[in-house]
Amino acid sequence: MNAMLETSELPAVFDGVKLAAVAAVLYVIVRCLNLKSPTAPPDLYFQDSGLSRFLLKSCPLLTKEYIPPLIWGKSGHIQTALYGKMGRVRSPHPYGHRKFITMSDGATSTFDLFEPLAEHCIGDDVTMVICPGIANHSEKQYIRTFVDYAQKNGYRCAVLNHLGALPNIELTSPRMFTYGCTWEFGAMVSYIKKTYPQTQLVVVGFSLGGNIVCKYLGETQANQERVLCCVSVCQGYSALRAQETFMQWDQCRRFYNFLMADNMKKIILSHRQVLFGNNVKKPQSLEDTDLSRLYTATSLMQIDDNVMRKFHGYNSLKEYYEEESCMRYLHRIYVPLMLVNAADDPLVHDSLLTIPRALSEKRENVMFVLPLHGGHLGFFEGAVLFPEPLTWMDKLVVQYANAICQWERNKSQCSDTEQMDADLE
Numbered sequence: 001m002n003a004m005l006e007t008s009e010l011p012a013v014f015d016g017v018k019l020a021a022v023a024a025v026l027y028v029i030v031r032c033l034n035l036k037s038p039t040a041p042p043d044l045y046f047q048d049s050g051l052s053r054f055l056l057k058s059c060p061l062l063t064k065e066y067i068p069p070l071i072w073g074k075s076g077h078i079q080t081a082l083y084g085k086m087g088r089v090r091s092p093h094p095y096g097h098r099k100f101i102t103m104s105d106g107a108t109s110t111f112d113l114f115e116p117l118a119e120h121c122i123g124d125d126v127t128m129v130i131c132p133g134i135a136n137h138s139e140k141q142y143i144r145t146f147v148d149y150a151q152k153n154g155y156r157c158a159v160l161n162h163l164g165a166l167p168n169i170e171l172t173s174p175r176m177f178t179y180g181c182t183w184e185f186g187a188m189v190s191y192i193k194k195t196y197p198q199t200q201l202v203v204v205g206f207s208l209g210g211n212i213v214c215k216y217l218g219e220t221q222a223n224q225e226r227v228l229c230c231v232s233v234c235q236g237y238s239a240l241r242a243q244e245t246f247m248q249w250d251q252c253r254r255f256y257n258f259l260m261a262d263n264m265k266k267i268i269l270s271h272r273q274v275l276f277g278n279n280v281k282k283p284q285s286l287e288d289t290d291l292s293r294l295y296t297a298t299s300l301m302q303i304d305d306n307v308m309r310k311f312h313g314y315n316s317l318k319e320y321y322e323e324e325s326c327m328r329y330l331h332r333i334y335v336p337l338m339l340v341n342a343a344d345d346p347l348v349h350d351s352l353l354t355i356p357r358a359l360s361e362k363r364e365n366v367m368f369v370l371p372l373h374g375g376h377l378g379f380f381e382g383a384v385l386f387p388e389p390l391t392w393m394d395k396l397v398v399q400y401a402n403a404i405c406q407w408e409r410n411k412s413q414c415s416d417t418e419q420m421d422a423d424l425e
Helices: 002-033 050-058 076-085 141-152 183-195 208-219 239-245 250-270 272-276 288-296 300-306 308-312 317-324 350-362 392-424
Strands: 043-045 097-102 108-114 126-131 156-161 200-206 227-233 337-340 366-370
Touching: 043 350, 050 392, 076 250, 097 183, 108 183, 126 141, 126 183, 126 208, 126 392, 141 156, 141 392, 156 183, 183 200, 183 208, 200 208, 200 392, 208 227, 227 392, 239 317, 239 350, 250 272, 250 288, 250 300, 272 288, 288 300, 300 308, 300 317, 308 317, 337 350, 337 392, 350 366
Parallel strands: 126 156, 126 200, 200 227, 227 337, 337 366
Antiparallel strands: 043 366, 097 108, 108 156
16 A cells, blocks of 8 residues: 555656756756846946937937847847857858058058948948957958948948958058057058048047057057047956956856967967967067967966967066057047947956946046947847847947037037138127
């Protein structure tokens, strides 16, 4: 009798275990995919001014709910991973011309130039000068998608190819791109200004490129001439403050750090003959032992300390990060500046976002835009599972640029009217 009772109870016990297992799996899925997180318009930080009020009216995306794909779009990790692996959906192939510039130290800088495919919204000649993320170039899918969209909205686009990043372009001097070197970007901007004397500029930087463009604009007032505005997306603002957080396992940053370091090692080693060869004039501080240290490096900080800082003669990693970060230059930017980050970006620690928040509280030209979701350069949109080809970020940058162009046009017309009234008096 007891045996019969025990046997009849077993199925109920097993069903309970299965139910608990299913519940546990569902809980993990909900937590990992962040499914309970709400969708909302981005948080905006700015000072009340005529410009900010005009932007809020002219840029609906600033006040509209950002809705990522329902199943996975609320996970910053998946957004970041999809950007890293897939880039974009059905990426177009815009046609451009590659330009070569010989730098003063013998380095060969390249950028790709794409002409507009439509008339600009205000009929002016406007060029977007674009600086991609770390080790990126004009052939990356997210750059191709953005350039194609900007062209169709009437913008000429010039995209910097980071020195050493293109696999089919050899280095011609023992130096490659670094975290904050603005030489190549500055050369590209100078070429555009000289070749198109009537054009005005919209400066755009993604991730590491955001650091470079902000540093470039803040280095000297002359760099802001003919610049309508600047947009920085997903940068970290201070490498010195970021280095500690980048070694933490929180949000898997240490793992991302390892992956990016591995990619950097491959790029450097593909140019090792030019950088470390016996027949080249290397920086005095760059030694052959640094090559062996490079092989064992597991973080970007180790690579920066052993190799990258030495291209420009910095004595320490601390000095390199302090001098090359845009944080000390941001307050010198006077053109309209939009800084965009995602709250769930696994690469940029929340403590770093105090920098753009504080800046937007002091400067009327600055707007800090912080959506809940988007990851690092993801910002995919879509209904349930499949993302749309264009991202929220692509549309926001162009929408903001259009608004600034209209703002400048209105200012110019008002000035002309005031001048006419003065002349009549």
